Amino acid sequence: MSLTNTATRYGAVTKTFHWLTALLILTAIPLGWYANRLPLEPGETLALKAQLFSVHKTIGVAAFAVALLRILWALTQPRPAPMHPTRRAETWLAQSVHWALYAALVVVPLSGWVHHAATEGFAPILWPLGQTLPLVPKTAAVAVTAASIHWVFTKVLIAALVLHIAGAVKHAVADRDATLARMLPGRTDAAGHGPSPGHAPAALAATLVYVAGIGTALALAEAEGDRVASVEPLAEAAGSWQVQEGTLGITVRQFGEDVEGRFAEWQADIEFSEEPVEGRHGEVEVTISVPSLTLGSVTEQAMGPKYFAAEEHPRAVFSADIVPAEPGYVAEGTVTLKGETAPVSLPFTMEIDGDTARMQGGTTLDRRSYDIGSGETNADNLGFGVEVSVDLTATRRGDRDG
Template identity: 55%
Template sequence: MALANTTTHYGAVARTFHWLTALLILTAIPLGLVANAIPLDSDAAVAQKTLLFSIHKTVGVTAFFVALARILWAVVQPRPVALHPDRRAETFAAATVHWTLYAALVLVPLSGWLHHAATTGFAPIWWPFGQSLPFVPVDFRVAEFFAAWHWVFTKVLAAAIVLHVVGALKHALIDRDATLVRMVSGRCEVDVPAHREGRAPVAVAAALWLAAIAGGSALGWPHDEAATAFETPAASSQWLIEEGTVSITVRQLGAEVTGSFADWIAAVDFDPATEGAIKGQVEATILLDSLALGSVTAQALGPDFLDAAAHPSATFSAVITEHPNGDGYLAMGTLSLRGVAVPVELPFTFRPDGERATVQAEVTLDRRDFGVGQTLVDESTLGFAVRVGIDLSALRP
């Protein structure tokens, strides 16, 4: 059994790479689809979803390295020529799909791996080399960007697989030639004339992938931060937010997962120099469907959790006083979420620096107080505590 290729035969190494890659990809795809469809409505469902996603990611990373090895082998080997070079349109289409598929075998698992590396705590890859990647920060915006790439790239991969399989079946069932046979057994009894494929299929495949990368980048580009402002009646105490983040951190299966809301607005009437106990008041609204929480965003917005469809926003209304311990300030009021109003005290710091100021706040809530994730009663699956962080930079207009 010959290991190397010839101009008419595929060697054992190329055939092994081909079928191993097919096995890995056709295993990873259904695993991802099934895992994504599992609702996070019970402790058992969370465990099952995590298990399937871990297998999906591990198989995907394995496919990435196998695909790299396959491509490197193909570079140093002759490629068997097409059996029907006279069918120019068919040969061109087959070569284009071939190169599109080669790129997909690398880009699809790579984009998924990049997404995973930018998230924290959910469905680890089963290997001893860590979960991060160099130069990939753990950041929900980065994660969403690569998640969009992965979503687009998987569609290109699926289309290329379908076209590849249809072409193989045509050769086997209609043409009845040796195209599929030589990938199965390596045999090819037909005398094929030598010919050159040309670079046009590579150029077309490259153009397709540039379009896919552009589309994925457009879908995954971070939302602009909310046009949030401190709006007060007095011009001297009015602040405009230059940058701002409202984040949440939950503990899932023992690891922290952090996300952020992109759309929110706050009106704050606040002046530390105001005489009396009350220094101001705050009214804030957060649009729940602007949450990005990695691979569990859709479930977090579902009816068992934030229920964004029925309750699209959360509101916080409070008065501001000095903190009793003298360190910063305290916004004391009510947080309304999922139709439930709960008293909340939000400690924060306000640090002016000329015409600018920074505000930082953090509070820990109990998700059970708002009826979030009521079916998840095991805290080791999903922690009861939810840490809310606020980090703002404001400019005095």
């Protein structure tokens, strides 16, 4: 059998690409569907969910590479004429579906890969080449947009795939022609009847489908962005120092990988004096909006009742006295989270330049103290320790004594 196409048959390379693509896609879609429907329960179910997503992503990357090679090969090869070119509507539909299928085979795995690269943790791609992509920042905006595109165009891919298979079955069962046979292993010569119609109308139809799909995906991404932005703002902070800028982050160990997250909404009431009074430099109370947390690809999971229970417990509070330590200071107090309160010590350093202070510190919380993921008793799946880091710049209020 010839490696290349002719006017009457497909070559071995085209057939190999066709069936390899079919194998990869028909494996990846059920895996993704099943993994999505597994509950976010701690324990073996969550571990299985992560493993299935890892396999799904790995197959997706392979499908993306094969699709690119298939398209490049197709551009160099003649395409056998359709068996019934005089059936214009049928031929136009077949070509439109083919164009849509080609594009989906690139857009779906690529958007999934971009979403993976823009997030942290949970279900790594099973290869040694790293989990990031050049020019793809780890931001919520990129992740949400890529996820929306992936969701929409997965539906386009499935629809195109169903129509493609239905067309092949029609040709084999109803028309009893050699359309399907030309793509099966072995040599099958079957000339079409008459010239093949141009591809421009079909390509235009497929393009319109994709423009509509992009529009839908962007609308979904904007709606998700509005939902995140709708987190109830906190009251204005009080105290002798006012935070001007800062970050409050956490790092969770999940399935052997660090997953980093940040709280977008939090405020700190700070009373601080450079000179200690009765062994204290002051006090601090930090109020945190739990729903404002972004935690890589597991944000939605983290907000659920088995973990942060953000809907029922939307606020976390850290209250502490500030006492001297070597080096720097320690905030000795408690964290109240998910209705549970536990003691916490947070060592930190501070550099004061006039009326501006730069503070950096961190501590480790035990998630079990707050009934977070209590059903997950395997630290290899979800680490017990949650690292907390804070970095802020504050200025002294002019109307308060420092």
